Amino acid sequence: MQQTTEQLDERFTALDQLLLDHQSLWHNQPFTQQTLAWEADLPELSAWLRAQSLEHAEQHQLEPWKALKAPLKGSGTFFAENIYLTPLMQLPRHPVKRLPEAMSRGIPGRKWQQIEAFAACLPPHWQGSRWLDWCAGKGHLGRRLAWPNDCLCCIEHDAQLIKDGQQLSEQWQVQASHQHCDALSEQAISHLATSDTWTALHACGDLHTSLLRHTTGQGVRRLAIAPCCYNRIRAGHYQPLSAQGKASKLRLDRTMLGLPLQATVTAGAAEVRKRNRNMAWRLGFDLLQRQWRDVDEYLPVPSMANRWQHDNFAGWCQAAAELKGIETKPVSDWRAAEQAGWQRLAEVRNLELVQGLFRRPLELWLLFDMALLLQEQGFSVQLGEFCPQELTPRNLLLLAER
Template sequence: MAKEFTDAECDELADAPWALVEKASRHLPSLALYSQMVNLPELTPAPSDVMSAMLPESRATDMPGRKREQSGAFAAALKPLRQPILDWCCGKGYLSRTLAAQSGKPVEGYEWDQGLVTGGNRLATRFDDSVHIRCQNVMAQNLAMPVDTHGVALHACGDLHRQLLRRGVAAALPRLSLSPCCYHQTVDKVDGQTIERPYHTLSERTLAYNNRLMPDRDDLRLAVRETVTAPARVRKQTRILNQWRLGFDGLQRSLRNVDQYLPVPSRSPQRIQNGFPAFCRWAAEKKQLCLPERTDFDDWLAFGEKRYEEVRRYELIRHLFRRPLELWLVLDYAVFLEEQGYRVRLGHFCARSLTPRNLLLDAVRVCGIPPVRHSHL
């Protein structure tokens, strides 16, 4: 099926999941259930509510336009806001300042990057926002959690947003609201060395299920592998870099006489101006390989371009599993929160065109009532 797609169809289907499902369902009838699997309530606020929640442009200094819209949509979807707010991994405080203006409540932000902390506090002071950002490693074991506070996180990565869930329920925070991102960012330290560790689900119910998924890091990365909001220039750079990686992969297999993938460190798509030969020399140096002086780089570049066209067609089929996998991950979070005595809402807080990471998990602690079984999501 995928082999039959033209280049134009591949470009179109890469960002059109429903069109891809329609085409694939002709060969896989079970995909008729796809819409039921991924359908969620729309928690998207009215456009007028989003506009009123967004910081005015005159106050949105240094704030990217898309981030301003995302923060406004997220804030509007959380109304009403009744408690002081903790903005988890808040960066420069874009969401913090939006929530402070929207709610009239004080907002404290946790952020580990001192430069962002300084810049964010400077903006909050300049515009007289009720926001204070603290330099804080949220993964620290001695982290002190505030009480009677609404914990929020907009696109905190992997272990960071999972830490908010764990520490938030341990502190019995009255409300937790987050839009997760980058589920594959899962690391730990052993004897001071950073290592990747297997993914562990949060809820007891998921853990007790014998046939549960056991996603690895690559599976988790699949859940967020989309470029819906990337500019055309960035997409082109990414495509070229992927072609180069595949070209070098063919080259290194030939040099080592080993038909096995050799992971190469990530490289910014913006750093492609030096050309394919320079990329190969850089990658070879990273992997301690010696390139022959007469390496035919044009031939290996052509190999990479051809291989890319093959790979992108098979990748389209993998893309069918992106949203179901992400929902499985977030539903595990939701069940975990219910097990801890929270009533949970799960839905979309904005259109996919604004950000494909548009899921909102909103949990309110049910005071004085034993943990609820499992509410309807």
């Protein structure tokens, strides 16, 4: 299961080529652009997608290739390449030490299951480590790994989470120090030397890449990182970590880095309905404001959900227009205007299925960049899924050992 340098190099190069060759298919924003550049090249696919329902898009959101396999037949090799490059193995699972049941009390069910799955992927000989939990929250992951006898250092910047974490560590007699500091500060670096095994579960953007950058010049022996929110970076573009990443022509801005995060698997039905209505109203308003302003351009409207409790489309549009300082014009049929928003939403969501094909390749490109950096530094690396997507869409785990 260990990935050799050649395997990583080869796969990264193939993903890089796939993403570069088909930028027009994933660099677009169906929500803000009424027509997409690729639609002229693939008119049948475009017409077919625009005729599908919102339910169709929602049903295929997680596995867009299932919906697109037939309509894309004969439109080049990229589809086969995409499917071939995307799968990753589930990481091998090892027996884990059993914890007192009460230790999981108060931790949301899904979070605890993620932690258990993460722990089961770490090789048994990692026990006895001096653990680091990076951006630890209350330190549930670190405590799970360190209990009962290992020592643990948690880095976190939220004072309340630290206080709660400290109390839990005392309660379970785990030798833990919960450090109150900004993970991006010099102070955080001074804590790294006390640990030989670094873990990070869902540390966003700069927070996980900064930990990876610190592996140069530190005595770390092992790493286990499950990254998330790749777009939470201070720079305008992603700064590649590895030599191959730096050599790539791919330039990823924050919008592109948000692509892997687009699929939602954890929302409940009521939340989905509410979000859909919000999006349909925004798109309905967008069609109106283009007429009112006589400018065929998307106009971003800040979130108004908490400011006004509108339960009708017309009221929402008036409020949005006021907020943006737009002069409205009479609308003869508000019902039809709202319906047009829902129709646009169905089209947008179905067009997004094409982008969705590149969600996983892009995420893998980012993880291979991390893996290649670690390999350059003499680590052996393993990359795979630590839990099913239903538990968290950010289910990739990078394991490294010197």
